[in-house]
Amino acid sequence: MATASAPLSSLLSLLYRSYPEAISPDTTELDLSHATSKIFPQYSYSAPQRTEIDQWLSKIQDLVAALNKQDKDIIDSILSELNSHLAGRTSLVGVLPSVADIAAYAVLAPVVEKWTPEERTGEHGYRHIVRHVDFVQNGALFGLRIPEEEKVAIDLDDIRFVPRPVDPREEKERKKKEKTAEQSALEEKPIVVGQSKPEKAKGKGRAQEVPESADRPAPAESNKEKREKKEKKEKREKLPKPGPPPATAPSPSLINLRIGHILRAINHPNADSLYVSTIDCGDAPGTENTSQDETTGRTVRTVCSGLNGLVPLEEMQGRKIVAVCNLKPVTMRGIKSAAMVLAASLRVAEGEDSHAGPVELVSPPPDAEAGERVFFEGWSEGEPEKVLNPKKKIWETFQPGFTTTDSLEVAFDSTQISILKNGEGSSEAAKKIGKLVTQSGGVCTVKSLKGATVR
The missing domain is CATH 1.20.1050.10 (Glutathione S-transferase Yfyf (Class Pi); Chain A, domain 2)
Known part of the structure; x- marks a missing residue:
């Protein structure tokens, strides 16, 4: 051209x-x-x-x-x-x-x-x-x-109209009403011109007689149907109601930790503190909240991370990381983020800036493959939740136990989690500090931060 x-x-x-x-x-x-x-x-x-x-x-x-x-x-x-x-x-x-x-x-x-x-x-x-x-x-x-x-003067915070998010309950109720209306329209009998509907007499009188048609059921058949409906209803009432599903034992294994491969990362166009990364997390093609990378053909997730200014952009290119893959996706300044990159930072006192730095990305073993499951030793049983329910606060409950050891290994310290100290988890595992390892046995580490928090 x-x-x-x-x-x-x-x-x-x-x-x-x-x-x-x-x-x-x-x-x-x-x-x-x-x-x-x-x-x-x-x-x-x-x-x-x-x-x-x-x-x-x-x-x-x-x-x-x-x-x-x-x-x-x-x-x-x-x-x-x-x-x-x-x-x-x-x-x-x-x-x-x-x-x-x-x-x-x-x-x-x-x-x-x-x-x-x-x-x-x-x-x-x-x-x-x-x-x-x-x-x-x-x-x-x-x-x-x-x-x-x-340059064109643009205020990115001046949003005059924000589309109202669809309420799942309202949408379900709307579809239910539409379906009911459609069924009513189908079941409604056609009106015959010149033929009036039967009218009920006042008081104890019965409805005026109308000529029987071929479509009208005989009285005996109507009574039979009523008896059958009554019997079915009685059977349903006698059946015991199902109890609540068994509660899943509290464990950090509910969090879906996987190896991710950052293909590339750029500065977020609308937020100075964010990076936007394209990450291969080993998802199957067509998985929800993924897309196909046009350059490599891989199935990838778009992930926004608040690491701009804390981790150099060049360190975010073409490297392996550990990603939290079952947090509910969130839109961050116009871009939907479908995972979270794990990083370590110094513990700070309450009220102090927790993002002041330094920050180090969690590094998996060099031979780890994208999509490989990562878990804490002693906490590998059970499958992760498909999507963590924000109301259950599973991530908020277990994240305080994510730490780094004096040997720079990422680990889970169960003594920091109240529900485990109170005996709701495995008492034997609760006494241990479990290293963050891959299925192939490698340990995840950080560069230099000891006793740091990981999130």
Whole structure:
């Protein structure tokens, strides 16, 4: 795709200024289709990703033409498509930067600047486009050289409309009512024109007689049906009601700890304290809250971690970690996080800043495979919960026992957990400090923090 496909002087100027080593100022014709790999040589792009970049460059050119013609229908259509596309992505091709993101910024920045707050983040606004514009102009991932006075002023906390989350109970009740209404409509007998319904006489009189039809059951059959229904009801009442399910013994094994492989990590576009990591946790394709990584083809989870400023970004690239995989997913400043990366930090007194540092990632054995189960010695029995119920506070109950030893091994100290000290767990295991080990027998460690808390 040659320059003619995107004649954007502001885009070319921005590229020359920001990437002088990749884009020469003397270039008169820029092949945008191949510009991404020159600007971002540190990333690998698959064939589908390159195709998607070209498609978005084409749509952006269509948007330029529509803006020049003031064709509102086409403008609204492209903006709606772009906004929906960005709803679940950091960039136009997932989490990787591309020249299409910069082209979109060059075209949309002056447009977004003129939008009212309602047009930006109102009920019918384009909030994801606004977030993307702010991310591109400020994100270290792109490194654009834009003077502060030329940037679009965006307040990420000014959200005019937040969609009301669907209440599961209300949704269930709504579907139940719809189903009841449908059944009633199906069971309702058709009304015959010219034939009135039987009317009940006042007092002790019986209903007026109506001609019997072939569909009307005989009185004897009706009585039989009544007897059968009564007998079935009596049988149901005699059956003993099932008791509550047996309680699961309290144990840190309810927490699903697994080896994770961070493929890549970037700065969160909307939060200075967060990283956004793409992590292979060994999930099967199609597992809930996962996606297929376009670069490697692996099934991955997107994970937000409050480690920015505590762990260097380069330490988050291409490494093995231990992940908590059954916490309920949460959305953190616009990005859904489906796991948690375990890290050790110094214990602090109540009221002190627990995120002041230093912080060290928990390191599994080098030969551990993504998805391999990790557990504390003495606490391996039973299967982890599919998803930890926040109301049961299982993570909050057992996490205070997560610690590091003088030999820098990650371990579980059951003496710190009240329900185990009171005899609700295995008394024999409760007297021990169990190391965090993999199924193959390796021990998980940290670099230097002794007696630290792990979370």
